[in-house]
Amino acid sequence: MATKKEPKLLTRVVKGLGHWLGPETPTGKAFVAAEKGMTKAFDRLGRNERYLDLVGGTLNRALRARKAYVEAQENWLHLLRLPTSTEMDDLREEVRDVRNQIEALSSQLELVIDALEKNRALAQGGEAPRTNATGSAATDRPS
Amino acid sequence: MTTQSTTQRLRSFVSGQIDLSREILQAAQKGSMSPYHYVKPFILRAADVGEPPLAPTPHKVVYTNGKMRLLRFEPTTRKHATPILFVYSLINRYYILDFLPGRSLIEFMVGQGYDVYAIDWGTPGSAERRVGWDDVLNVLIKNAVKWTLRLSGAKDLTMYGYCMGGTMALAYAALHPQGLRNFVAQATPVDFHEGGVFADWTKPGRFDVDALVDAYGNVPIELMETGFSSMAPIQRMTKWLEVFRRIDDPDFVTTFLGMEQWASDNVQFPGEIYRQYIKDCYQYNNFCHGRMKVAGQTVDLSNIKVPLLNIIAENDTIAPPKSSEILNSIVSSSDKEIMRFPVGHIGLSTSSKGPKQIWPKVAAWIGKRSDPFTEG
Numbered sequence: 001m002a003t004k005k006e007p008k009l010l011t012r013v014v015k016g017l018g019h020w021l022g023p024e025t026p027t028g029k030a031f032v033a034a035e036k037g038m039t040k041a042f043d044r045l046g047r048n049e050r051y052l053d054l055v056g057g058t059l060n061r062a063l064r065a066r067k068a069y070v071e072a073q074e075n076w077l078h079l080l081r082l083p084t085s086t087e088m089d090d091l092r093e094e095v096r097d098v099r100n101q102i103e104a105l106s107s108q109l110e111l112v113i114d115a116l117e118k119n120r121a122l123a124q125g126g127e128a129p130r131t132n133a134t135g136s137a138a139t140d141r142p143s
Numbered sequence: 144m145t146t147q148s149t150t151q152r153l154r155s156f157v158s159g160q161i162d163l164s165r166e167i168l169q170a171a172q173k174g175s176m177s178p179y180h181y182v183k184p185f186i187l188r189a190a191d192v193g194e195p196p197l198a199p200t201p202h203k204v205v206y207t208n209g210k211m212r213l214l215r216f217e218p219t220t221r222k223h224a225t226p227i228l229f230v231y232s233l234i235n236r237y238y239i240l241d242f243l244p245g246r247s248l249i250e251f252m253v254g255q256g257y258d259v260y261a262i263d264w265g266t267p268g269s270a271e272r273r274v275g276w277d278d279v280l281n282v283l284i285k286n287a288v289k290w291t292l293r294l295s296g297a298k299d300l301t302m303y304g305y306c307m308g309g310t311m312a313l314a315y316a317a318l319h320p321q322g323l324r325n326f327v328a329q330a331t332p333v334d335f336h337e338g339g340v341f342a343d344w345t346k347p348g349r350f351d352v353d354a355l356v357d358a359y360g361n362v363p364i365e366l367m368e369t370g371f372s373s374m375a376p377i378q379r380m381t382k383w384l385e386v387f388r389r390i391d392d393p394d395f396v397t398t399f400l401g402m403e404q405w406a407s408d409n410v411q412f413p414g415e416i417y418r419q420y421i422k423d424c425y426q427y428n429n430f431c432h433g434r435m436k437v438a439g440q441t442v443d444l445s446n447i448k449v450p451l452l453n454i455i456a457e458n459d460t461i462a463p464p465k466s467s468e469i470l471n472s473i474v475s476s477s478d479k480e481i482m483r484f485p486v487g488h489i490g491l492s493t494s495s496k497g498p499k500q501i502w503p504k505v506a507a508w509i510g511k512r513s514d515p516f517t518e519g
Contacts, residue, residue, distance in 0.1 A: 014189040018387025039377045056349035063354035093273045
């Protein structure tokens with residue numbers, strides 16, 4: 001007959017803690033009541049217009065202060081002729097544009113090839129290759 | 144013999160404690176705010192389970208652009224010619240749609256014979272600061288649609304948007320209706336003035352989104368985490384007690400840890416997308432009222448004419464039912480339906496009700512409106 005393995009100490013501790021604070025024990029009942037109370041309080045606080053205005057105002061002030069700091073930092077870097085974060089972003093944007101342009105060109109090239117293939121097939125009296133809604137040839141091949 | 148065994152046990156205990164401390168220290172060094180990183184090492188050891196097998200469905204990366212990847216989940220036996228393209232939100236990661244074996248929406252759809260594709264936005268960094276709605280709709284989603292059609296050999300597809308991904312997918316469908324056969328919006332906010340606590344928190348006078356984006360570029364992970372934990376600060380801690388109580392139930396522990404791992408896997412929100420999202424959606428509700436502009440074009444949801452399925456979670460606090468149900472009265476589709484399920488926002492994709500009650504209905508709805516697959 002197989003004997004059930006004795007649970008590890010950690011397992012027993014974790015399970016014990018769970019049950020100690022579970023809804024079936026007196027400590028757990030008190031804990032659940034406290035949890036419900038706190039949840040209600042936080043919920044009311046989270047919907048309180050004055051509280052939200054206060055938190056929002058504080059957050060906005062902190063964000064504006066950081067924005068001012070970032071701007072000052074960029075001005076200094078500019079004076080020292082060092083690349084700023086904005087300039088790096090400009091560069092990244094250009095790289096992204098170039099990448100998209102290359103992709104668009106390759107799509108256009110595919111359309112031209114499809115059109116040529118269609119013409120060639122028609123000229124040979126065969127059937128034109130199947131195309132999908134985007135105008136590209138339907139194929140199972142990733143490029 | 145006994146001395147040796149006691150020594151071995153003592154050694155293993157000490158090395159276990161060292162590993163445990165190391166993991167917790169690493170989490171602290173990373174500045175993780177989520178309790179998951181601190182409690183998980185204890186739970187894994189106490190429950191004797193491994194890491195949750197997230198994103199189990201086999202897939203191939205078929206297209207990439209920057210951090211974005213288009214994933215293909217091919218079925219063993221394809222029954223439907225019309226593929227499904229999942230568009231996920233920029234908050235957290237896509238794999239909530241491919242959660243755990245037996246509890247994965249993607250796995251379910253693949254099992255139903257659909258050729259499934261999903262956009263994984265990856266983990267945006269400083270290179271994505273200036274990526275805007277124009278890039279997302281007119282480049283990334285547009286290319287994902289193109290590649291989905293190309294690889295599946297279909298002429299049109301079912302677009303399946305989830306949460307903010309649904310909002311983006313709707314904007315795409317309004318701007319580029321060609322190539323779309325059906326649209327499924329799952330827990331998708333549309334009327335943002337019914338957007339629950341987020342709408343309250345982001346009111347124009349209360350939240351200066353310009354200052355945030357100008358100061359940080361992208362929205363920092365810490366700020367995103369703080370926002371989410373502020374929604375239910377007490378439950379964030381006390382929910383762990385349930386896993387303590389059920390520590391000898393490996394299925395429950397694995398599901399719980401999987402969910403917590405996903406929830407704590409926050410990513411930065413690309414700044415420019417966030418700026419327009421907050422202004423056009425939460426602050427001025429332009430998206431709902433057909434006033435949002437992307438690259439000079441107006442996003443008018445009434446341009447959507449394809450069959451629409453609007454899936455609503457009745458207990459959703461992120462996209463409350465009121466914020467989603469208005470969609471059916473805005474679009475011009477003649478074939479439109481609302482399905483409601485008694486779950487929460489995430490429950491639509493991870494609940495045990497998913498594979499039994501929710502997904503079969505969704506798959507049947509899509510199946511009726513898809514072409515059957517024929518070889519050759």
